[in-house]
Amino acid sequence: MRYLPKSPSERREMLDAIGVATVDELFQTIPEKFRLRGPLNLPGPLSEPEIIDYFKARAAENSSGYTSFLGAGIYSHLRSVVTDALIQRGEFLTSYTPYQAEISQGTLEAIFEFQTLICQLTGQEVANASMYDGSTALTEAVLMAERLTSRHAILIARTVHPEYRQVLQTYARHLGITIREIGFSSTGQIDRAALAQESFADVAAVVVQSPNFFGVTEEISQLAEVAHAGGALLVDGITEAVSLGIVKPPAEADIVAMECQSFGVAPSYGGPHVGVIATRDKFVRQLPGRLAGQAFDAEGRRGFVLTLATREQHIRREKATSNICTNEALFALAATIHMTLLGKQGLRELAEQNLAKARFARAELEKIPGVRRAFSGPTFNEFVLEFPRSVKMINAALLRDKIIGPLAIGTAYPDQTKRGLVCVTETMPRAEIERLASCIKHILETPI
Amino acid sequence: MYPADFRYSKDHEWVKIEAGIGTIGITDYAQSELGDVVFVEVPKVGTHLKAGQTIGTIESVKAVSEVYSPVSGEVTAVNDALASAPEKINQEPHAGGWLIKLKLSNPGEASALMDSAAYTAYVAEKSKEHSA
Numbered sequence: 318m319r320y321l322p323k324s325p326s327e328r329r330e331m332l333d334a335i336g337v338a339t340v341d342e343l344f345q346t347i348p349e350k351f352r353l354r355g356p357l358n359l360p361g362p363l364s365e366p367e368i369i370d371y372f373k374a375r376a377a378e379n380s381s382g383y384t385s386f387l388g389a390g391i392y393s394h395l396r397s398v399v400t401d402a403l404i405q406r407g408e409f410l411t412s413y414t415p416y417q418a419e420i421s422q423g424t425l426e427a428i429f430e431f432q433t434l435i436c437q438l439t440g441q442e443v444a445n446a447s448m449y450d451g452s453t454a455l456t457e458a459v460l461m462a463e464r465l466t467s468r469h470a471i472l473i474a475r476t477v478h479p480e481y482r483q484v485l486q487t488y489a490r491h492l493g494i495t496i497r498e499i500g501f502s503s504t505g506q507i508d509r510a511a512l513a514q515e516s517f518a519d520v521a522a523v524v525v526q527s528p529n530f531f532g533v534t535e536e537i538s539q540l541a542e543v544a545h546a547g548g549a550l551l552v553d554g555i556t557e558a559v560s561l562g563i564v565k566p567p568a569e570a571d572i573v574a575m576e577c578q579s580f581g582v583a584p585s586y587g588g589p590h591v592g593v594i595a596t597r598d599k600f601v602r603q604l605p606g607r608l609a610g611q612a613f614d615a616e617g618r619r620g621f622v623l624t625l626a627t628r629e630q631h632i633r634r635e636k637a638t639s640n641i642c643t644n645e646a647l648f649a650l651a652a653t654i655h656m657t658l659l660g661k662q663g664l665r666e667l668a669e670q671n672l673a674k675a676r677f678a679r680a681e682l683e684k685i686p687g688v689r690r691a692f693s694g695p696t697f698n699e700f701v702l703e704f705p706r707s708v709k710m711i712n713a714a715l716l717r718d719k720i721i722g723p724l725a726i727g728t729a730y731p732d733q734t735k736r737g738l739v740c741v742t743e744t745m746p747r748a749e750i751e752r753l754a755s756c757i758k759h760i761l762e763t764p765i
Numbered sequence: 766m767y768p769a770d771f772r773y774s775k776d777h778e779w780v781k782i783e784a785g786i787g788t789i790g791i792t793d794y795a796q797s798e799l800g801d802v803v804f805v806e807v808p809k810v811g812t813h814l815k816a817g818q819t820i821g822t823i824e825s826v827k828a829v830s831e832v833y834s835p836v837s838g839e840v841t842a843v844n845d846a847l848a849s850a851p852e853k854i855n856q857e858p859h860a861g862g863w864l865i866k867l868k869l870s871n872p873g874e875a876s877a878l879m880d881s882a883a884y885t886a887y888v889a890e891k892s893k894e895h896s897a
Contacts, residue, residue, distance in 0.1 A: 602806070627824050632829065
């Protein structure tokens, strides 16, 4: 693909061919007030050394030496140097969409492996490769459910990540989709009694997340029964992929929308991430995004191709399953390499370490007078604690000890200002967990 | 080749009308142009269609094509067999490969469609254009 600017005479020729006097005329359908007049407010160009200095200065802004107990959709996990070394190979790093199967077998096989691993982890039959992130994957899963059921209402648990719900709201606003939120019970799970009260007449999907935003696992098989009894589908969102090393695969869900950042992708600046949707084979025609399939060439040799492309925008235009027409191929590859390095046993051990460390941390923190578990449901590597003081106040004090403390969930749940979400992964040393507990104890003993 | 009791559209759909119910499919010519059919999307029972509206899509190894209803009415049945055996459209386009049945709301519309002889001539003309 070449990016060469057009000369004025070429522009003239093209305008004449379509019978338009000026390029501006092509934009007449855009109201005047929305049109850009004048240059964008951007800094001027920099030379290469200036660019390097600029980014060095930005990198120097990073604080170091802090211990973070944040999770909530982005997780700090060990990453192998092998992953980075492999994804930086030119064949992977600079490759374009592998439309041309005969020159793209390596890329296509890697995509196929990614899909296979995701299916094995989720208990689903087909997975795409891939979506931008977990939040867009969840939204696309909802749109899929809407198309599959021809229904237009969504019941979504308030235990789903608040930002994921915001992304869904943004999409739904102009699509005629009604979103009804279902609260949570003392277990920290979706309020089943409230769900039972809902009319399912126009409901396309019940949407939950497991482990949910409070770190609590939802009862997927029971929720699937409730959804199915109402003629709706069950969509399960997963933000912490490592949980699948120990949590039962959500095979009963109809669509699984997952964030794979935990598999070999650094938390970075909150992105980029890698999402994926897995579902039942019978729903594949409504699955958005790229899909690699196994095929055989004229001589019967195994090969890989992009398949079912008729779902996609470059073939079907406005009738495509999604207007998302790109993906996170390189990070899907990173996730594939990461999963392969871990293996089945390795992933299980990793998940067990997360579970054990989080349990240890919870027990240590619960020893502090006035600190208690907020929810009784089963958790993985995150849990919500209730403190006798505002979490924001505690965090401000913890920061002086170079600890980034529990996420104050009151920002998203205004009635929960004394509750904080703690995340502990395999990367957290025991000594740091104990330091967190002793610092919080000390803070709470200090009069306000 | 083209049954005498069917009526045909310029878009290569056929309709067979019996007691106010129209059975709709695509013609042998259409299936041969499409090639091997791999997927068929049909509307739900109860859908109201106007003549010329999209019934659904047929996907072959070569292309995805819209199928248009030659007549107006309410969908009373869809050919579920096509979900697992879309090749029926290639094998028996005028019989087992039917797509939907409609309860006609305006039976007069059928008179505007071609009969077997007219469609045979129409297809012969199309084939000539292709080979030209």
